[in-house]
Amino acid sequence: MLTTKEIMDIIPHRHPFLLVDKIEELVPGVKAVGYKCVTYNEPYFAGHFPQEPVMPGVLQIEACAQVGAVAILSIEANKGKTAYFGGINSARFRQKVVPGDTLKLECEIVKQKGPLGIGKATASVDGKVVMNAELTFMIG
Template sequence: MLGIKEIEEIIPHRHPFLLIDYIEDYKPGEYAVGYKCVTFREDFFRGHFPQEPVMPGVLTIEALAQVGAVAILSQEGFKGKTAFFGGINKCRFKGKVVPGDKLKLETKIIKQKGPMGIGQAIASVDGKVVAKAELTFMVG
């Protein structure tokens, strides 16, 4: 398990844009499973939407990418580097993420060639898929 300090040693994201609270399990270059405990105090809820707070879907995808970045950047050859988006494909949103949810974030690296690759990503709440996508990354 990795806490915030260990995550910050691997990826460059910081508050308020570090969107994962902890990594439950990971294998460098293969996969990572992390969580975001969504609270009403998240800044984005002030405007999205005040009458019905919903975590923006793009932030759910970003959280999945950050979990994937932990898997990629924890490899020996990529330590200290940054993983950038190269593309988002087959993205589907299947449910809302609201205050009080414990968002499970799973990203499996399905293809990698040098500094580029693809991760298969699934976000879920209480076992129900709320988003999934194929995320292309480039390490720079």
């Protein structure tokens, strides 16, 4: 298991944009599984939405991308580099993510050629899929 500190040693994201609390499973270059404990204190809840806080779908995608970045940047050849978004395809949001939820974040690297790759991302709460997408990344 990787702690927040260990995650920050791999990816450059920091508060308030680090959206992964821990990594439970890691196979470098292949896949990673992490978690985000969604609290009412998240800065985006002040405006999204004040009367009914909902985690924005794009941040769910970003959280999965950060987990995928941990997987791909854990390879020795990629240490110290940054994984950038190249595209988001087939994103689907299946239910709301709200304060109190623990978001399970999974990203499997399904294709890589040189600095480009594709990850299959899934986010779930209590075993129910809340978001899935195909993420294209570039290593820079």
